[in-house]
Amino acid sequence: MKRIAQLSGITFGAIMIALSFAIAAETILRKFFSHSMGGIDELGGYAVAVVAPLAFLVTAYEQAHIRINVLHGKLPLRARAMLNVAAAVSLGLLALFLLYFTFNTVQDTLAYRSIAQTPWATPLIYPQSVWLVAMLAFTIGTIAIASRATLLAIRGDWTTLDRRFGPGSPQDELEAELADLKTRDGLQQ
Template sequence: MEQMIFTRLRQINRAIALLVGIMLFACAGIVLADILMRRMGAHSFGGTDEISGYVMAIATSWGMAFTLLELGHVRIDLIRTKANQTGRALFDLFSMTVLTGTILLIAIKCWPVLERSIANNSKANTPLETPLAWVQLPWFAGWVWFALVSTIVTLTALSLVLKGRNDEVETAIGAFAEQDMLQ
């Protein structure tokens, strides 16, 4: 069952990553078109720097869960590499627990930012006067998704540890890159 959970989460996050990639590609296209228009002496769209900043914030928040499931987050595991398989599984579980706690805190702290923007009908102090809630809602949703995925992954890894399936823990939440570099 645990492997099914990891597989399903990876499928969902790969689809999200594809959508985020399309969003980034479209943003790059808009910025490129704006640059070309300015080089040819035409009026620029204006605000492409603002829009690209918004897109990067949204892409980052949604990309975190994908990176987690692809074991792409940076970890320094000098002690972990010296441990046996059970020890590595426990280090991995500890790492996931700390990450999950941190991400839950970030997601919780993001809400007041969005709530205030909605309550005040806040707009960016820029020529575009972008309603901030339009940008902050998908940004906040990305952090909530990351918190949810991180929590599910941690609980699923805990289930594997409790069942003594430590090899599966390493496959699901381990840190392979550092281990490969030290061998």
């Protein structure tokens, strides 16, 4: 699972860097040469559609999503653990719903042979197929996370469940940031 999250993060970064260069080139061409490559906005839309599920997967794996935990830390261990299971399972269910929606969209595109209403007139089946694969990766990842959390709950391993799937305390976040800062300082020297 960690490897999939790492590959997703690398893919996300590479696509966004490539898109940034394309946008910069488009801007320079328009400003200084009164010329446009055309379709960069179309590529941007496809890039966001593909990288969003990959970013969601990395966020889910790293437990980096926003969770409002005002009461979480004040609850007993078992109650916190059950909330963590509910969070993991609900994220998995959301991913399944999004995959279902994505699959239906790709089926409709295939049936109607839809093309983009842009100068490139791109057959939409190509970018949407990549979107479907990215959404499938997100779904598989979140289902794996939800399965692991559920298995820990069935075993009654509340401590591991709370530690692995619970939101970190402010102290945990501070320690992680300080460790990251120390690593970055070591790399700069």
